[in-house]
Amino acid sequence: MSNNDRVIIFDTTLRDGEQSPGASMTKEEKIRIAKALERLRVDVIEAGFAIASPGDFDSVKTIAETIKDSTVCSLARAIDADIERAGEALAKANSGRIHTFIATSPIHMQYKLRMQPEQVIEQAVRAISKARSLCADVEFSCEDASRSEIDFLCRVVEAAIDAGATTINLPDTVGYAIPEHYAALVRELRNRVPNADKAIFSVHCHNDLGLAVANSLAAIDAGARQIECTINGLGERAGNAALEEIVMAIKTRQDVLGVHTRIDTPHILSTSRMVSGITGFPVQPNKAIVGANAFAHESGIHQDGVLKHRETYEIMTAQDVGWNTNKMVLGKHSGRNAFRSRLDELGIVLPSESDLNAAFARFKDLADKKHEVFDEDIQALVSDAISEEATEYYKLVSMEVASKTGEVPVAHLVLSIDGQEHHVESDGSGPVDATFKAIESVAQSGATLQLFSVNAITQGTDSQGEVTVRLELGGRVINGNGADTDIVMASARAYLNALNLLREGQAKAHPQAALV
């Protein structure tokens, strides 16, 4: 691929990203992020706005002295003092860039700068010359380019390149652009400005209409070869174009975009997490590339497709952006194939297809009650299914337990014992105690309860509770287990499981006695 096909990735997480209200970072945090960006192989790191404060100056200076593999850049208004401060901060950079800017739209020139267009051109030229006297690499931005008049923009850009700007940035400062129009603007400038070939054209898009990435990609087609973006799309107001989305769109759709970057994509996720952790801005689960669900499949039809041939539902690999693997989330939309594949991964072998079907039915019941079924849930559910399958003498048909402040809890249970239904009830010191007493009122096992333990198997109040009941009878000790989203129900299952196991053991030891 020729150099002409290479898109320069200019990251401004530390400058525009920090302009997100609430996202200010300390110097140490900025250095950590700068190192992560260098590892990601970002071409240019905009480290800050040196004149903004002594702290910002210090951050830019330290980053300039630390980073070796990326160009380090400081922003500066088109004012001598800003440019000198930027030059000072970048003095020791391996590769430094001064980025100066001035607004070129009628609304900004008239109301904000209170300057005539001719004065703006003059000031831009003076600033660029000054910057060039301090640094060979100078970027100039026509702030609010997308709302600027094209003829004026052409004059500013031509003068800026003549004055020595090596990169010309046409920002969509207020996120107003629409892809086709924005691409036309970039194309027209490159066609009309006589010295356009002496500079690299860049875009810097804001996300006010959710179009920052789309506008940036459209500009590539029009010849832009630098994209300014931020990790997680951080930035002023609705943010900037997200680096991870730009980079992965370029990589994934190389067939139509025909360009490439030098980003080492497997570092994307860790960088995203670092920025999110430092700024305290969480990444939404459905965020492209770096959201928790970006490579997760929950629906049975998709899971089945991915298991048979990953590309049926994935256009990138999870590993290519730093995830360990894609994720099959087992939930109520999942199917038998995904369930079977998870059992395989967990090393669970069910004796027959009918065992699998029974476990799958229990899984669907659980998934109706719970958002996500975790591995631990499945282990509990399967062992419960197997032990129930093995010993069906005592079975829970239904139950109802009443607990009320100031009143004694009462449990009503319908049990199936050797195929016959029994209605039992008891009170107790708590709902579990009442349940066990109700069971014993008919089972009369004579066993003593040695241990009762409840574990929330997974996080969250919608998780399954796993109950272990240890019973002792005539010197034999057995553990019964039960799992359910309702812990009293799980307790009943565990108790009945223990009784079944006790009975099974007795049947083996004394075949006659067990029939009584």
Ligand SMILES: CC(C)(COP(=O)(O)OP(=O)(O)OC[C@H]1O[C@@H](n2cnc3c(N)ncnc32)[C@H](O)[C@@H]1OP(=O)(O)O)[C@@H](O)C(=O)NCCC(=O)NCCS
């Ligand atoms: C840069 C900064 C130190 C200037 O502070 P200040 O001198 O108190 O000035 P204000 O921020 O109140 O106002 C901005 C001034 O810069 C002028 N200005 C804005 N953009 C300019 C530009 N590109 N070139 C020259 N002057 C510019 C404004 O017209 C205004 O001038 P005025 O004071 O004569 O009206 C301060 O705004 C800051 O810390 N900014 C950092 C973050 C930031 O603004 N980022 C936006 C990136 S565009």
Ligand SMILES: CC(C)[C@@](O)(CC(=O)O)C(=O)O
């Ligand atoms: C410096 C420039 C690229 C800017 O970030 C300036 C600004 O923050 O307004 C933009 O979005 O236009």
